[in-house]
Amino acid sequence: MYDMSSEKVTVEFTDDGFAILTMRDGENRLNDEFIQLLNDSLDRVLSNENCKxxxxxxxxxxxxxGVDLKWISKQSMEVSTRFRKNIQALFWRFLHFPLPTVAVLNGHAFAGGAFIAIAHDYLVMNSKRGWFSMNEVRVGMRIPPATLEVLSAKLKNKQALREAVVFARPIPAAEAKSLGLIDEIGELSTLIGTAKKLALQSLGPTGIDRDMLQIMKKDLYPSSLMDNDSIKSKL
Known part of the structure; x- marks a missing residue:
């Protein structure tokens, strides 16, 4: 295995064909720099033709x-507007990524962090630590229309929508699985193995062409508010 790294985001390519992207910046708050690092990492994943x-x-x-609120509060209107577009583009990039994607929730996933997670194909969660919550209502923020489309595409359970979004209740792992927010839960040490198993099951014995997989995702999860073909990997 080998890795391609910044200090805050690393990408490890394993011998069995997986890319493991690890966010290593404490709370992993989303700002311009961090979004760029994530996009750069996704570029590196796609450049590896052996990655499945x-x-x-x-x-x-x-x-x-979620969003780096201290950072965004100090930015100009121009920077804030650009950032909102970029973070929504990142959500859609994950949603339409041309490989199976699995979010391994090692700990808390709040607000924008929860949206990144839910944009993946599968989610697995630490049974011992972490809450899942889209807590915008708690911090006085509205969910932007393009992000609402991501939510509508992926979250169909009305009870989950009420608890995790409307009332922004922090949902622990077992309840998150019962609500359909999470696919599997388990001890932290087992989650990468579980994630690999889910991804391999999704590909089946013959695999799926990357271009065809992305087309299917775009057909099933269309966006009327963003031109997804125009979303570039570089911001």
Whole structure:
């Protein structure tokens, strides 16, 4: 195996054909720099023709704690507007990624971090640590229309929508699985193995062409508010 790394985001390519993207910046708050690092990492994954699936995870207590509110509060209107477009483009990039994607929630996934996770094909969660919550209502923020489309595409359970979004209740792993927010839960040490198993099952014995997989995802999860063909990997 080998890895391609920045200090804050690393990509490890395993001998069995997986890319493991690990966010290593504490709470993994989303700002211009961090989004660029994530996009650069996704570029590296796609440049590896031997990679058959993407797994994302974090370190310690957090998968991602969402938007860097301290950073965004200090930005100009121009920067803030560009950032909102870029973060929504990132959600859609994960949703339409041309490989199977599995989010391994090592810890808390809040707000924008939860949206990144739910844009994956599969989610697995640490049974011992972490909450899942889209807590925008708690911090006085509306969910932008393009992000609402991501939510509508992936979250069909009305009870899950009410608890995790409308009332922004922090949902622990077992309940998150019962609500259909999470596919599997388990001990942290088992989650990467579980993620690999889910990805391999999705590909089946013959695999799926990358271009065809992306076309299928775009057909099933269309966006009326963003031209997904125009989303570039570089911001």
């Amino acid at each position: 699936a993407l797994i994302t995870t974090g370190e310690g207590k957090f998968y991602s704690n």
